[in-house]
Amino acid sequence: MDLVIARPEGLYCPPGDFYIDPWRPVERSVITHAHSDHARRGNQHYLAAAPSAGILRARLGQDINLQTLRYGEQLLHHGVTLSFHPAGHVLGSAQVRLEYGGEVWVASGDYKTEADGTCAPFEPVRCHTFITESTFGLPIYRWQPQTQVFAEINQWWRANADAEKTSVLFCYSFGKAQRILHGIDASLGPILAHGAVEPINRIYRESGIYLPPTVYAGEVKKHDPMMRKALVLAPPSAGASPWVRRFGDYSDGFASGWMRLRGTRRRRGVDRGFVLSDHADWPGLLWAIEQTGAERVIVTHGSIGVLVRHLREQGLDAMGFSTEYGDDEDTTVLEPESAEVLA
Amino acid sequence: MKAFADLYAELDATTSSNAKLTAMQNYFAQAAPEDAAWAVYFLSGGRPRQLVPVRMLREMATAFSGLSPWLFEESYQAVGDLAETISLVLPETQHTSTDGLAVWIEDKLLPLRNAPPLTLAECLPALWAQLDRQSLMLCIKLITGSFRVGVSKLLVTRALAAMAGLDSKRVAQRLVGYTDLSNRPSAASYLKLIAPESPNEHAQRGGQPYPFFLAHALSHPVEQFEALLGPASQWQVEWKWDGIRAQVVKRDGRLWIWSRGEELVTERFPELESLVHGLPDGTVIDGEIVAWKAAPPGTVDAFDTQSPSSPSVQPFALLQQRIGRKMLSKKILDEVPVVIQAYDLLEWQGEDWRNQTQATRRTQLEQLIKTCANPVLLSSPVLTGEDWFDLARQREASRKLGVEGMMLKAREALYGVGRTKDMGVWWKWKVDPFSVDAVLIYAQQGHGRRASLYTDYTFAVWDGPPSARERTLVPFAKAYSGLTDDEMRQVDSIVRKTTVEKFGPVSSVKPTLVFELGFEGIALSKRHKSGIAVRFPRMLRWRQDKSVEDADSLATLQDLLA
Numbered sequence: 001m002d003l004v005i006a007r008p009e010g011l012y013c014p015p016g017d018f019y020i021d022p023w024r025p026v027e028r029s030v031i032t033h034a035h036s037d038h039a040r041r042g043n044q045h046y047l048a049a050a051p052s053a054g055i056l057r058a059r060l061g062q063d064i065n066l067q068t069l070r071y072g073e074q075l076l077h078h079g080v081t082l083s084f085h086p087a088g089h090v091l092g093s094a095q096v097r098l099e100y101g102g103e104v105w106v107a108s109g110d111y112k113t114e115a116d117g118t119c120a121p122f123e124p125v126r127c128h129t130f131i132t133e134s135t136f137g138l139p140i141y142r143w144q145p146q147t148q149v150f151a152e153i154n155q156w157w158r159a160n161a162d163a164e165k166t167s168v169l170f171c172y173s174f175g176k177a178q179r180i181l182h183g184i185d186a187s188l189g190p191i192l193a194h195g196a197v198e199p200i201n202r203i204y205r206e207s208g209i210y211l212p213p214t215v216y217a218g219e220v221k222k223h224d225p226m227m228r229k230a231l232v233l234a235p236p237s238a239g240a241s242p243w244v245r246r247f248g249d250y251s252d253g254f255a256s257g258w259m260r261l262r263g264t265r266r267r268r269g270v271d272r273g274f275v276l277s278d279h280a281d282w283p284g285l286l287w288a289i290e291q292t293g294a295e296r297v298i299v300t301h302g303s304i305g306v307l308v309r310h311l312r313e314q315g316l317d318a319m320g321f322s323t324e325y326g327d328d329e330d331t332t333v334l335e336p337e338s339a340e341v342l343a
Numbered sequence: 344m345k346a347f348a349d350l351y352a353e354l355d356a357t358t359s360s361n362a363k364l365t366a367m368q369n370y371f372a373q374a375a376p377e378d379a380a381w382a383v384y385f386l387s388g389g390r391p392r393q394l395v396p397v398r399m400l401r402e403m404a405t406a407f408s409g410l411s412p413w414l415f416e417e418s419y420q421a422v423g424d425l426a427e428t429i430s431l432v433l434p435e436t437q438h439t440s441t442d443g444l445a446v447w448i449e450d451k452l453l454p455l456r457n458a459p460p461l462t463l464a465e466c467l468p469a470l471w472a473q474l475d476r477q478s479l480m481l482c483i484k485l486i487t488g489s490f491r492v493g494v495s496k497l498l499v500t501r502a503l504a505a506m507a508g509l510d511s512k513r514v515a516q517r518l519v520g521y522t523d524l525s526n527r528p529s530a531a532s533y534l535k536l537i538a539p540e541s542p543n544e545h546a547q548r549g550g551q552p553y554p555f556f557l558a559h560a561l562s563h564p565v566e567q568f569e570a571l572l573g574p575a576s577q578w579q580v581e582w583k584w585d586g587i588r589a590q591v592v593k594r595d596g597r598l599w600i601w602s603r604g605e606e607l608v609t610e611r612f613p614e615l616e617s618l619v620h621g622l623p624d625g626t627v628i629d630g631e632i633v634a635w636k637a638a639p640p641g642t643v644d645a646f647d648t649q650s651p652s653s654p655s656v657q658p659f660a661l662l663q664q665r666i667g668r669k670m671l672s673k674k675i676l677d678e679v680p681v682v683i684q685a686y687d688l689l690e691w692q693g694e695d696w697r698n699q700t701q702a703t704r705r706t707q708l709e710q711l712i713k714t715c716a717n718p719v720l721l722s723s724p725v726l727t728g729e730d731w732f733d734l735a736r737q738r739e740a741s742r743k744l745g746v747e748g749m750m751l752k753a754r755e756a757l758y759g760v761g762r763t764k765d766m767g768v769w770w771k772w773k774v775d776p777f778s779v780d781a782v783l784i785y786a787q788q789g790h791g792r793r794a795s796l797y798t799d800y801t802f803a804v805w806d807g808p809p810s811a812r813e814r815t816l817v818p819f820a821k822a823y824s825g826l827t828d829d830e831m832r833q834v835d836s837i838v839r840k841t842t843v844e845k846f847g848p849v850s851s852v853k854p855t856l857v858f859e860l861g862f863e864g865i866a867l868s869k870r871h872k873s874g875i876a877v878r879f880p881r882m883l884r885w886r887q888d889k890s891v892e893d894a895d896s897l898a899t900l901q902d903l904l905a
Contacts, residue, residue: 139410140418140431262355262427263794267828271357306417313411 003080003098003105004131004298006321011107011131011300015100016080018047020107023324030082032109033093034059035174037326047075049084051120052092054203055174071120087111088122089278090175091204097125106292107131110325112277113284114146118175118182118209124291129298131321132289135279136257137303143257143281149274150183156253156272157231161189164228166250170270173197173235175278176255178204178211180233186212190226193217194234194243222246239270257281289316301325346374347382347444348478354492363494367502377445380533383503387496388604389522390488391448394455395463397425397487407468408432420848423794426483430476438475445530452486497761507537515554515760523607550599550607552590553627553689553697557762558750558769568731572751572770575734579701579754580726582746583771584684585659585864586633587666591615591683592690593622600632612681613671614719621715625693628708629758630685630723634662656684656745660866660876684723685712686750689758697758701767704758741774747863748773776861777877777903779804779895780886782816783856786838787849789823797838797850798831799823802860802880804873805896816854817897819873820862825882834885854891859884865903875900 004011010022010029018028025042032038032048034055039048041060048056050068057064069075071094074083079101084094089110096107106127115121153169160167171177173196181191181201193201193214201211217232227247238244239252252270257277259265265273280288285307289297296317299307304320311318353366367386371379405415410432422428442451451470455463474482484490497511500518504511517536520526563571572578588603598619600609609616612632622628634657657679665671665679688708689697696704705725712722726749728734734749741748749772756767781802789798801821807814826834834856841853861883868876875897 138418138421139408139414140422140428142431142435260431261422261794263423263790263792263796266355266792267796269358303417306414310411310414 001101001103003100003103003129004107006323011321011323013080013098016078016082016098018077019043020096021109021325030096031056032087032096032107033090035090035110037324038109047082049092049094051207052094054207055092055200058199058203085125086120086123088113088115088119091119091178091207091209093119095123095125097127103128105129105131106294108133108288110135110278111280111288113280113288114143116146116179116182118178118204118211122288124288126293128294129296130289130292130294131298131300132285132307133279133325134285134299134302134304134307136277136281137285137299137307139282141257141260141277141281142283143275143277146179146183146276149255149276150180150185153180153183153253153255153274154185154188156251157184157188160251161229166227166230166232166247168232168234168239168244168247168250168252169255169274170234170236170239170252171255171276172278173233174200176276177201177233178209179278180255180276181211181214182209184212184231189229189231190215192220192227192230192232194232194238196235196238197233344440344442344444344447344474344478344482345438346370347378348475348481350382351481351492352477354494358493360498363498364502364505367494367499368506371502371506375443375445376530376533378443380528380530381444381448383499383518383533383536384522384528385485385490386492386494387499387518387522389528390490391453391485392456392524393488394452394486395458395467399460399463400429400467400483400487401425403464403467404429404433406464407471408434420788421795423788423790426480426487426489429483430480433471433479435476436472436474438473438478440473440478447482448485452482455486503537507539509537509540512554512760513540516551519552519554520550520601520605520607522605525607548594550592550594550597552592552599552601552605553695553758554760555588555590555603555629556687556759556766556769558771559762559764561751561770561772565731565735572731575728575731577754579705579752580728580734581686581723581750581752582726582741582744583748583750583773584631584633584656584723585745585747586631586656586662586681586684589630589632589683590689591618591622591626591628591630591685593619593626594624594693596624598622611666611671614676614681615683618715618717618720621717621720622711623692625690626711627688627690628683628685628711628720629687629689630683632662632681632683633657634659634679635682635721636680658745658864658866659878660864660868682719682721684721686723687758699757700754701752701756701758702754738772738774747771776863776879776883777865778859778861778883779899779903780857780889780893781820781860782854782891782894783834783838783852783858784816784818784854785849785851786834793823793831796831797835798826800834800858800882802858803854804894804900808896808898809892814896817873819871819875819897819900820860820877820880822858822860822880822882825861826885830885857886857889857891857894858882859886865900867904873897873900875904 004013009019009024009026011020018030019026020030021032021038022029023040027044029043030047034052039056046064046066048068050070053068069084071084071086074081081099083097085097087093087095087109089112098105104127106125108131110133111122113122157167171180177197191214194217198216201214204211253272253274254268254270255274255276257279259273260275297311299320300323308318308320350366350370354363405412418432419428471479500515501511504514590601592599600612602608635654637654661679665675688704691707709722712720728737738749751770751772753767759766781804783800784803785801786797787799789796801818803816803818805814806817838852841855842850843853844851860880862877862880864878866876
């Protein structure tokens with residue numbers, strides 16, 4: 001029996017009568033992670049992994065009806081045994097394991113296979129059917145080790161600081177920003193954070209994740225000479241706003257897996273593109289799928305057609321689900337409008 | 344190779360001219376002359392003929408990457424650039440080659456031309472394995488002849504001039520013809536580019552032309568001309584021909600014809616070779632090569648209504664038929680004869696005349712043409728009018744005459760280098776383009792900056808009036824320019840949502856989008872389904888106010904033909 005099917009409201013578990021990351025309001029929702037295209041408002045009941053509670057409440061409201069489980073902790077609901085397992089994507093991100101009548105299904109949400117120190121690293125879970133994302137599901141997407149990317153960012157920041165230029169690095173405010181903070185060499189200069197980034201930093205720190213000290217950019221006076229040496233982390237949407245003008249003659253960069261391509265790099269129109277993604281690359285996707293031992297794979301958001309065809313060529317039973325999950329690496333519209341309010 | 348790849352990456356990453364200038368200066372200051380020679384060649388637009396057929400390159404890269412052909416193809420569709428795709432899917436390696444650009448080009452890449460597939464299959468992977476990703480992409484671009492980077496020739500000239508302490512006009516002069524296939528870059532030719540000024544500079548020229556002086560577009564309303572340009576009497580006004588801009592160089596008893604792309608095209612125009620006898624040594628003429636013949640009987644010759652059979656300019660489409668051909672048959676020479684409409688004199692009696700005024704050059708040119716008395720050398724007529732309004736009225740005849748509008752040249756202007764204004768100015772005062780409202784029916788993903796975005800479109804018009812009971816959309820033009828980045832993104836997302844079917848990289852879409860298309864010329868064509876070919880089609884406006892039913896029909900296009 002199928003433990004997960006696609007319904008207009010979202011991915012649905014018939015025996016358990018609940019939805020995973022529904023895109024329309026439902027009664028019972030199981031949330032893989034707190035990015036706004038996976039965790040939406042309006043559900044009667046939320047179930048999520050414990051480390052994601054802080055951000056979920058900050059984004060969806062302190063008063064949501066939220067129940068949490070530790071990674072690995074099991075919950076029996078209508079005969080379905082449910083547990084969360086680390087997905088390595090952002091703080092609190094989880095794969096959902098469902099077991100019913102001897103069948104095991106795992107829904108990955110979004111995941112990344114390289115451990116980054118800001119969240120529990122991805123753990124493969126053995127299952128019969130694996131539901132995987134495919135954001136970067138093409139062989140052209142292969143990531144460098146992150147230490148190499150951080151070295152590039154450090155080098156760019158240092159060169160700018162030497163030339164008395166602010167370094168403005170655009171990145172997704174939840175997950176990517178904190179990963180960068182954790183990875184860079186904080187001794188190079190002061191670090192400023194945009195209003196969409198700073199409140200999330202606070203939640204990471206409260207969860208015991210080490211992030212170097214940051215200053216809320218709104219508190220820095222215009223023409224403060226300190227800014228010339230600073231690294232500024234801001235969401236991509238800030239790049240098109242008057243906000244960024246306060247940094248005068250700055251150098252800008254963009255951190256995303258899409259920066260792997262020259263065309264997207266040039267379209268972005270920034271001085272530097274850094275290839276850093278919170279999603280699995282092509283080898284990562286294939287490795288994760290193999291590790292699950294699943295014979296059946298269902299592919300969601302990204303390059304569904306490509307990955308399905310490739311997996312079939314490898315002898316797996318593969319199909320696609322169409323979902324309404326977005327692309328948190330690129331689209332600025334996914335930035336929560338309420339981010340500034342959190343500050 | 345690595346140094347040039349780094350330069351490419353630096354140039355590619357910035358939009359600032361100053362940053363590009365600095366990057367090039369740094370490169371030239373360190374590069375060995377033989378490497379710099381090739382760098383100048385590629386940066387200023389030189390392209391050797393393709394070394395390995397693209398299909399073969401693609402097959403080898405696919406095999407070497409271990410991917411299924413369809414997966415390689417999907418990757419290519421997403422990247423939109425073959426060289427980049429290959430560099431992204433091949434195994435990542437350490438950069439081990441220490442050879443410079445010249446060694447790579449001359450010893451490793453040029454010998455690949457015409458090599459049998461087996462040799463290629465052996466050589467290419469071995470070459471590729473020596474390069475890091477950035478150098479690999481560059482190497483493949485050099486192999487396919489698709490190297491392009493955002494620097495103008497002017498900028499290359501400035502970088503060389505600054506480094507060598509020369510006037511950039513001098514460097515521009517020496518650089519003319521550098522990228523022609525007949526010239527093979529070498530340390531010696533590079534050192535000549537940056538050598539100190541010498542007294543016999545003049546004697547070293549051979550068949551070298553001068554850098555072309557280019558016009559700026561003038562799009563102000565005629566009411567503002569007086570304030571903007573002064574009285575019409577201070578301007579030399581000519582028709583703007585729709586042909587091939589060219590310089591005719593006669594020196595040392597020989598004749599050279601150069602196109603605006605600085606290609607030597609002498610052999611393409613055998614009928615002009617007779618000028619070798621009529622022009623004195625030390626003469627350089629600037630003008631436009633146009634297809635020129637008598638209109639078919641029964642039609643009225645627009646230039647001279649007195650004698651309907653006298654020859655006149657023919658559409659560019661006709662000239663195009665003979666441009667690409669290696670062999671010119673007698674038939675095509677008969678069908679598409681050419682003349683040169685001369686309008687400037689750059690060298691006279693061995694002297695550089697570019698610092699003479701336009702008026703002086705013109706007087707001498709007319710005298711020369713009269714003495715020469717060769718029917719292939721015509722004097723592009725100077726138009727006169729009482730004032731700008733009078734000229735604007737005359738300009739209305741442009742389409743009928745087969746010209747693109749008028750050229751305005753300051754009578755006092757000197758002949759400048761490239762698109763500059765410091766020596767005086769040339770304006771092109773073109774007539775408004777033709778325009779029709781057309782429907783987007785196919786879309787394809789773009790290349791380079793537009794990779795992974797549907798930006799290349801095919802447009803159609805109706806084959807009947809709105810009253811027709813059954814009518815269909817007939818494709819007639821492809822266009823990919825004219826939209827802002829923002830509009831492009833919007834259209835891309837609509838294309839994705841309305842795709843009906845995919846044929847390889849092309850998506851057919853449900854017709855919902857109407858655009859105003861502009862184009863310069865229109866001609867009958869047997870090669871197109873619609874029976875019509877248009878020149879330089881581009882999107883002028885997204886007609887969000889119009890529905891698909893409101894789009895124009897074939898009849899509108901046919902009216903434009905008349």
